[in-house]
Amino acid sequence: MKNAITIALLCFASLGYSQSKLENYIQIGLESNEVIKQHNFDINKSVYALKEARSLFYPTVSLNANYTKADGGRTIDIPIGDMLNPVYSTLNQITNSNSFPALQNQSVLINPDNFYDAKIHTTMPLLNFEIIYNKRIKSQQSSLQKIELDIYKRELVKEIKTAYYKYLQSIEGVTIYQDALKLVKENQRVNQSLFKNDKINRTAVLRSDNEVIRIEANLETAKQTSNNAKSYFNFLINQKLDSEIEVDLDKESAPNVLVNENTSSREELSKLTLAKDINDNAGRLTKSYWYPKLSGFADFGFQDFDFEVNKQSRYYFAGAALEWTIFSGNKNKYRLKQVEEDSKRIASQTDNVKQQLLLQFQVAQNNLKSALEQFNADKNQKESAKKYNDDITKLYKEGQAIYIELLDAQNQWVNAQLNANISLYNSWIAYAELERANATFTFK
Numbered sequence: 229m230k231n232a233i234t235i236a237l238l239c240f241a242s243l244g245y246s247q248s249k250l251e252n253y254i255q256i257g258l259e260s261n262e263v264i265k266q267h268n269f270d271i272n273k274s275v276y277a278l279k280e281a282r283s284l285f286y287p288t289v290s291l292n293a294n295y296t297k298a299d300g301g302r303t304i305d306i307p308i309g310d311m312l313n314p315v316y317s318t319l320n321q322i323t324n325s326n327s328f329p330a331l332q333n334q335s336v337l338i339n340p341d342n343f344y345d346a347k348i349h350t351t352m353p354l355l356n357f358e359i360i361y362n363k364r365i366k367s368q369q370s371s372l373q374k375i376e377l378d379i380y381k382r383e384l385v386k387e388i389k390t391a392y393y394k395y396l397q398s399i400e401g402v403t404i405y406q407d408a409l410k411l412v413k414e415n416q417r418v419n420q421s422l423f424k425n426d427k428i429n430r431t432a433v434l435r436s437d438n439e440v441i442r443i444e445a446n447l448e449t450a451k452q453t454s455n456n457a458k459s460y461f462n463f464l465i466n467q468k469l470d471s472e473i474e475v476d477l478d479k480e481s482a483p484n485v486l487v488n489e490n491t492s493s494r495e496e497l498s499k500l501t502l503a504k505d506i507n508d509n510a511g512r513l514t515k516s517y518w519y520p521k522l523s524g525f526a527d528f529g530f531q532d533f534d535f536e537v538n539k540q541s542r543y544y545f546a547g548a549a550l551e552w553t554i555f556s557g558n559k560n561k562y563r564l565k566q567v568e569e570d571s572k573r574i575a576s577q578t579d580n581v582k583q584q585l586l587l588q589f590q591v592a593q594n595n596l597k598s599a600l601e602q603f604n605a606d607k608n609q610k611e612s613a614k615k616y617n618d619d620i621t622k623l624y625k626e627g628q629a630i631y632i633e634l635l636d637a638q639n640q641w642v643n644a645q646l647n648a649n650i651s652l653y654n655s656w657i658a659y660a661e662l663e664r665a666n667a668t669f670t671f672k
Contacts, residue, residue: 257465287352298339347529357516397653398454613644
C-alpha cells in the first residue's frame with residue numbers, strides 16, 4: 229500500500245472570515261470544555277505522583293521521642309551481694325575495720341522506669357532499583373495522560389466542526405424554506421385572484437392553500453432543527469445553550485487541497501508505544517526484586533532517666549542495612565510472566581490498531597470523495613432546477629402552463645436547493661472526519 233495517498237478535498241478558499249470564526253470557537257471549546265478540565269486534573273495528579281516518586285531518592289528525617297513509666301514485670305537479678313560480700317568480709321578482717329559494707333543482691337526491671345529517649349532519625353536509600361524504575365514508570369504515566377488528552381482534544385475538534393457545519397446547514401435550510409414560503413404565498417394570492425375572476429377552478433386554490441400549510445410546517449421543523457443544532461454546538465464549547473453563533477455562509481465554495489496519509493502519527497499509536505515502554509519498565513521493576521537493597525540510617529539524640537540531660541545523655545547510632553531476597557516462592561517469577569503476556573498483548577493490539585486507523589482513513593477518504601461527487605451533482609441539479617422554475621413561472625404568467633406544472637417546478641427548485649445545501653455541508657463534515665482520521669489538525 230502506498231505510504232502517501234493524495235485526494236482532492238474541500239477547501240473554503242473564499243471562507244477566510246468564516247474559517248477564522250470557526251477556529252475561534254474551536255479555541256474557546258478547547259479552553260472551556262469540562263472534560264478537558266477533568267483531563268487536566270488527571271495530568272496534574274500524575275505530575276504530583278512523579279514528584280512523589282522522585283522524592284523517594286531523598287533522605288527521610290523525623291523527630292522521634294518517647295517516655296516510659298514502668299513498675300513490675302520481668303526483672304534481671306544481679307547477685308552482687310553473693311559475689312562481693314565474702315570478699316568484703318575478708319578485707320574487713322585483714323584491715324581490722326568495717327570499710328567494706330555488706331551489699332544487697334540487686335533486681336533490675338527490664339522495662340525502664342521514668343526513662344526518656346528523644347532523637348533525630350534519618351534514613352536514606354543508597355541502592356534501590358525499585359525506586360529507580362518506579363520513577364521511570366510514573367514519568368511515562370504522566371506522558372500517557374497528556375497523550376490521552378490530545379486524543380480527546382482531536383475528537384472534540386471534530387465534534388465542534390461537525391456541529392458547526394450542521395448549524396450552518398440548518399440555518400441555510402431555514403432560509404430556503406422562508407424563500408419557498410414567499411413563493412407559495414404569492415401563488416396563493418395569485419390563484420385566489422384568478423379564482424375570483426373565474427380564470428381557474430377551486431382545485432388550484434385548494435392546492436395552493438395546502439402548499440402554504442406544508443411549507444409552513446417544514447419551516448417550523450427546520451427552525452427547531454436549527455435551534456437544536458445551536459444548543460448542541462454551544463454545549464460543546466461550554467457556552468449558554470441559546471448563545472448566538474456568528475457565521476458567514478458561502479454556498480458555492482469548491483475544494484482543492486491535497487492531503488497525505490498520516491495515520492502513523494496518530495496519538496493512539498503513540499499511546500500504545502508508551503504503554504509498551506511502561507510495561508518494559510514494569511518488567512524491570514519486577515526483576516529488581518532480585519537485586520539487593522542498601523540503605524543507611526543515623527540517630528542523634530538524648531536518653532536518660534528522670535529527664536536528666538548531660539554529656540552522658542547524648543548519643544548517636546548509625547549504620548547500613550542490606551536486604552536481598554533469596555526466595556519468595558516464585559512470586560516474582562510469575563509476576564514477570566504476567567508482564568511478558570502483557571507485552572505480547574500490546575504488540576498484537578498495536579498491529580490491530582494500525583490496520584484500524586488505516587481503514588478509518590480510507591473510509592473517511594472514500595466518504596469525502598462520494599460527498600464531493602454528490603455535491604457537484606446536486607449543484608448542477610440546482611442550476612437546472614432554477615432555470616426550469618424560471619421558465620415555467622414565465623409560461624404560467626403568460627397563461628401557457630397550468631398550476632400543477634408551476635408547482636412541480638417550484639418543488640424541484642426548493643428540493644434542489646435543500647439537496648445542494650445538505651451535500652455541501654455533508655462534504656465538510658466528511659472533511660472533518662478525514663482530518664480526524666489523519667490527525668492533521670494543528671493545535672495552537
